[in-house]
Amino acid sequence: VETKILDLFRKHKDDYLSGEEISRRLKVTRAAIWKHIEKLRQTGYDIEAQPHLGYRLKAIPDKMIPDEIQNNLETKIFGKTIYSYESTNSTNDIAYDLAEKGAKEGVIVIAEEQKKGKGRLGRSWASPKGGIYLSVIIRPDIMPAEIQEFTLVAALSVAKAISQTAKLVVQIKWPNDILLNEKKVCGILAEMKAESDKIDFVILGIGVNANIDSSRLPNTATSLNEVAGSDVARIELARSIITNLEKYYFMFKKEGFDGRIRNSIKDLSCTLGKHVKIQSHSHSYEGEATDIDEKGALLVRHETGLRYRILSGDVTFIG
Numbered sequence: 001v002e003t004k005i006l007d008l009f010r011k012h013k014d015d016y017l018s019g020e021e022i023s024r025r026l027k028v029t030r031a032a033i034w035k036h037i038e039k040l041r042q043t044g045y046d047i048e049a050q051p052h053l054g055y056r057l058k059a060i061p062d063k064m065i066p067d068e069i070q071n072n073l074e075t076k077i078f079g080k081t082i083y084s085y086e087s088t089n090s091t092n093d094i095a096y097d098l099a100e101k102g103a104k105e106g107v108i109v110i111a112e113e114q115k116k117g118k119g120r121l122g123r124s125w126a127s128p129k130g131g132i133y134l135s136v137i138i139r140p141d142i143m144p145a146e147i148q149e150f151t152l153v154a155a156l157s158v159a160k161a162i163s164q165t166a167k168l169v170v171q172i173k174w175p176n177d178i179l180l181n182e183k184k185v186c187g188i189l190a191e192m193k194a195e196s197d198k199i200d201f202v203i204l205g206i207g208v209n210a211n212i213d214s215s216r217l218p219n220t221a222t223s224l225n226e227v228a229g230s231d232v233a234r235i236e237l238a239r240s241i242i243t244n245l246e247k248y249y250f251m252f253k254k255e256g257f258d259g260r261i262r263n264s265i266k267d268l269s270c271t272l273g274k275h276v277k278i279q280s281h282s283h284s285y286e287g288e289a290t291d292i293d294e295k296g297a298l299l300v301r302h303e304t305g306l307r308y309r310i311l312s313g314d315v316t317f318i319g
């Protein structure tokens with residue numbers, strides 16, 4: 001019923017709707033309507049009540065409410081089910097559990113904040129309120145070694161979403177970062193459950209520093225509102241992230257990585273052409289980053305002419 005009430009408010013933007021009218025349209029009693037309005041208020045909706053006039057929606061809360069994200073969400077499967085949390089340890093952990101229990105492709109978990117946000121290799125991800133913490137379940141038919149491609153597909157999707165909604169110019173730093181003004185504004189963590197040659201599922205975890213004061217972030221980080229000068233619309237951004245994720249995931253399934261996706265990633269890359277140092281497992285490599293290959297690996301040419309193909313690692317720019 002709450003979703004239906006919200007739909008009515010949306011259709012009659014800025015108008016008052018009498019309790020009688022809502023009750024007639026939704027075929028529930030006025031007392032019940034009042035209760036649902038109270039519930040919406042508790043969620044954070046600012047609903048004004050005027051004697052003789054009725055109810056009016058003054059403002060929606062700045063919260064990642066599934067109903068708001070799903071409103072006008074034009075996807076086939078991504079985001080049709082969204083689990084949202086005010087606070088949780090890690091959205092990736094919740095999505096992993098759901099996937100193990102059989103949750104379908106496209107199911108999404110979001111949180112306002114994370115207590116134990118995870119980066120790669122046991123590192124932590126600062127996750128204060130104001131950011132976007134989102135994990136999506138996918139079940140691609142690929143080999144475990146191909147997971148790197150999905151990290152890049154997710155990075156491409158988020159980069160497009162940020163430029164489309166916040167109108168900011170961002171770049172992809174191989175393998176899993178999005179940079180804004182040369183500082184990290186988003187990180188991607190892809191986790192999977194796989195047998196030797198088959199993937200059961202992949203969790204794509206995305207953390208975006210949307211509206212966060214930089215004092216709450218590491219020195220190497222920035223946030224969208226810091227650069228934009230005002231808060232960005234988080235719901236719109238989340239909706240765009242989900243839409244782009246589905247778009248590029250479907251494109252991946254149809255055309256593979258090596259084609260439009262790879263080209264777009266290369267276009268947005270700030271890694272290519274740079275002199276880089278890469279720490280990968282126990283090895284360290286240095287040289288010029290020359291290409292991202294058809295499997296998402298980074299190709300590096302050392303000054304001696306030696307060439308490396310690197311699947312994952314931490315990149316630092318030199319000089």
Ligand code: BT5
Nearest residue numbers: 090092117118119120123125126187188189205206207221
């Ligand atoms: C990442 O790891 O960049 C992956 C981050 C993924 C976070 C999402 S949020 C939703 C989902 N649920 C989770 O629990 N995780 C995912 P990595 O490349 O290892 O980078 C981690 C490093 O980035 C840290 O060691 C810090 O130096 C830095 N860092 C930590 N928090 C940051 C933040 N909020 N913004 C920018 N940099 C940060």
